[in-house]
Amino acid sequence: AQSVTQLDSQVPVFEEAPVELRCNYSSSVSVYLFWYVQYPNQGLQLLLKYLSGSTLVKGINGFEAEFNKSQTSFHLRKPSVHISDTAEYFCAVSDPDYGGSQGNLIFGKGTKLSVKP
Template sequence: AQSVTQLDSQVPVFEEAPVELRCNYSSSVSVYLFWYVQYPNQGLQLLLKYLSGSTLVKGINGFEAEFNKSQTSFHLRKPSVHISDTAEYFCAVSETSRGSTLGRLYFGRGTQLTVWP
């Protein structure tokens, strides 16, 4: 089965600092990649996704991610964070052509980003 690893369970940063949240996956087949954000007591909201084309993907709220096929990674970055970015972030992978599991997303365990003033 597909495996998604978020290397950091918690990332504390100060406001206006840059941040990178790391994500690696295990699939050797073609994939779609996603980052979701979850604010307290809410469902997940899509931040950005990679389906094909340019490996640098821009999302909402100033976030971007880069797909690296050789390293099977999809790290999320923001050059300057705000306190309002405090939330949990989930990386997810979907295989594009795998039979009965087509459409299923495999999630990492999440990274809690805390932005301090």
């Protein structure tokens, strides 16, 4: 079965500094990978996704992630964070053999990003 590991439960960072949130997944023949953001008392919003093609994926709000098949990683990066990026970030994987839809996502435990002025 697929599993997702987010290596840091909390990441404090100063405003305008770069940030990397790490995500590793268990190996599989092929996977779809996602990063979601959750603000307090809100649902999940998709930041970016990797389905196929270029391993560098750009998303909303200046975030990007790189798919590394050999290291089974999908780390999220932003070159300069803002106070408004303070939220919880979830990495998720979907088995593309599962009906081809993204209706069954396996999430990591989340990383709380705290941006300080």
